[in-house]
Amino acid sequence: xxYDYSMRLRDDVNSAVEKAFKTAGIVNITVTxxxxxxxxxxxxxxxxxxxxxxxxAAQMLGAAIEFDTLGSxxxxxxxxxxxxxxxxxxxxxxxxxx
Numbered sequence: 001x002x003y004d005y006s007m008r009l010r011d012d013v014n015s016a017v018e019k020a021f022k023t024a025g026i027v028n029i030t031v032t033x034x035x036x037x038x039x040x041x042x043x044x045x046x047x048x049x050x051x052x053x054x055x056x057a058a059q060m061l062g063a064a065i066e067f068d069t070l071g072s073x074x075x076x077x078x079x080x081x082x083x084x085x086x087x088x089x090x091x092x093x094x095x096x097x098x
Contacts, residue, residue, distance in 0.1 A: 005043075005045070005049075005053065006040075006043060008040065009036070009040050009043055009045065009050075009053075010053065012036045012039055012040060013036050013050065013053045013054055013057050014057050016032050016035055016036050016054070017032060017054055017057040017058050017061060017063065018061065020032050020063075021058070021061055021063040025064065026063065026064040026065065026066055027054070027058040027061075027063045027064070027065050027066070028065075028066050028067075028068050029051055029054050029055055029058065029065055029066070029067050030047075030051060030067060030068055030069060031068065032054050033047055033050040033051040033053075033054045034047060034050075036050050036053075036054065037050045
């Protein structure tokens with residue numbers, strides 16, 4: 001686990017957690033972390049590390065949290081990062097090897 005995260009990454013985590021809490025009343029740790037990770041690809045931070053930061057930020061707010069996987073096939077909307085347009089992320093089911 002890294003400890004030298006940039007201020008931009010930390011700010012993005014806090015903003016995403018606050019927005020998720022205000023809009024949904026609950027913070028989905030995995031989905032929020034993936035959104036933040038994608039916004040900060042240049043920093044090359046592992047999803048698990050961002051999840052830990054999101055969890056800490058949600059706990060500081062006293063927000064309700066949930067742990068859903070990204071492979072649930074859900075379409076997420078209304079969690080856009082900036083502006084009024086919703087970001088739509090389509091997550092597909094993982095392929096079976098059977």
